Amino acid sequence: MGEATDRRPLRRHGAMKVVALVAALVLVGLTYSAVVPNGAAGADGPQSQQIEEGRRLFAVGCASCHGLHAEGGTNGDGRQAGPSLIGVGAAAVxxxxxxxxxxxxxxxxxIPQKPPVYTEEEIAALAAYVASLAPGPAIPPAESYDVSKATQSDIVRGGELFRTNCTACHNFAGRGGALPNGRYAPSLMHTSPRNMYQAMLTGPQQMPVFSDAVLLPEDKRAIIAYVTQLQQQDNPGGFPLGRVGPVSEGLWGWLVGIGLLVVVAVWIGAKVPRIPRKG
Ligand code: HEC
Ligand code: HEC
Known part of the structure; x- marks a missing residue:
């Protein structure tokens, strides 16, 4: 407290509201946990609490298409609304x-990508719930897609593997491409290493599954190192310049480059002694 609050009564008023809101939320939370018996469905640890939370989120956000127990669901007309998720594993979720x-x-x-609707904890809970139904590919541990220590030879090998296994759909530069029936393989320029690994592991839609038997974990990591390098090349230049687009970034390069050339030319002109003209 002090001068800041004295000078800004309105601000303090706002802060009090926030404090009151947080207090109310805590109270509701405490009441909830007191009323609802701990471990409603035989849950007895943080793991099963997470699964319970996932089950609850699933019932609200996913069951309308995938069925209440993720067994798959149909629309009114009998067509599939969502496939069964039993055995797809945490990685797919x-x-x-x-x-x-x-x-x-x-x-x-x-189904297109969009900004995620759920928080990281909620996604983890949903994944834990689906994984609890049947075994399936688990979320890979962070070190399996950590490419910070990748060597040049890893990247070269990753490039070879990428050209053999991925370019048919994703284009040699990873920019994506069209597939039959209005489908497409997306550009890989904005995918996280984790989702590269998980895409290979789970094979969404038309994409084949590259199980660890087909592409060893170290092969997957080499591919990720290669695609990460492609991503970095996709945004060259040290300064992002607000990513205003290739044209104006190019324009800046051009202006700065020309400016430097002019400076150098003037400097050379000033340095070189004038040769007296003959005749
Ligand atoms: C409006 C219907 C709908 C809703 C709501 C929905 N899904 Fe789906 N989901 C689908 C369809 C359709 C597919 C098949 C997509 C495809 O093949 O591209 C699918 C596919 C999936 C897959 C991939 C399965 C596989 O074989 O790899 C997962 C995992 C999944 N959904 C999880 C969820 C979760 C978790 C939620 C809730 C947060 C959810 N879905 C909500 C319709 C839905
Ligand atoms: C037969 C075509 C095909 C091949 C081969 C293929 N993919 Fe895909 N890939 C797809 C399609 C189609 C999708 C989009 C699936 C969707 O939207 O549900 C996709 C999605 C992805 C994604 C998710 C991108 C995003 O923005 O979320 C990644 C990452 C990916 N692929 C990497 C790879 C890698 C690495 C390889 C090679 C090991 C590969 N793919 C081989 C068709 C293919």
Missing amino acids: DFQVSTGRMPAAQPGAQ
Whole structure:
């Protein structure tokens, strides 16, 4: 407290409101946990609490298409609304929900990415719930897609593997490409290393599953190192310049470059002694 609050009564008023709100929320939380018996469905640890939370989120946000127990669901007309998620594993849930593909908004040839709807904890809970139904690919540990120590030879090997396994759909530069029936393989320029790993592990839509038997974990990491390098090349130049687009970034390069050339030319002109002209 002090001068700042004295000078700004309005601000303090706002802060009091926030404090009151937080207090109210804490009270509601405490009351809830007192009323609802701990471990409603035989839950007995943080793990099963997370699964319970996931089950609850799933019932609200996913069950309308995927069925109340993730067994798959149909629309009124009997057509599939969402596939069964039994056995798809935590990695598929993490990939689909963190890229915003799920929850799907409307049906279409392909469900697009969008900003994620759920927080990281909620995604982890949803993933834990689906993983609890049947075994499936787990979320890969962070070190399996950490490419900060990748060597040049890893990147070269990753490039070879990428050209053999991925370019047919994603284009040699990872920029993506069209597929039959209005579908497409997306550009890989904005994908996180974790989701690269998870896409290979779970094979969303038309993409084949690259199990660890097909592409060893170190092969996957090499591919991720290569694509990460492509991503960095995609945004060259030290200064992002607010990412205003290639044209004006190019223009800046051009202006600065020309400016430097002029300076150098003037400097050379000043240095070089004039050769007296003959005749
Ligand atoms: C409006 C309907 C709808 C809703 C709501 C929805 N989904 Fe889906 N989901 C689909 C459809 C349709 C597919 C198949 C998509 C495809 O093949 O591209 C799918 C696919 C998936 C897959 C991929 C399965 C696989 O085989 O790899 C996962 C995982 C998934 N959904 C999880 C969720 C979760 C978790 C939620 C809730 C947060 C959710 N979905 C909400 C319709 C829905
Ligand atoms: C047969 C075509 C095909 C091949 C081969 C293929 N993919 Fe894909 N890939 C797709 C499609 C289609 C999607 C989009 C799926 C969706 O939207 O549900 C996709 C999605 C992805 C994504 C998610 C991108 C995002 O923005 O969320 C990544 C990452 C990815 N692929 C990486 C790879 C890598 C790495 C390889 C090679 C090991 C590969 N793919 C091979 C078709 C393919």
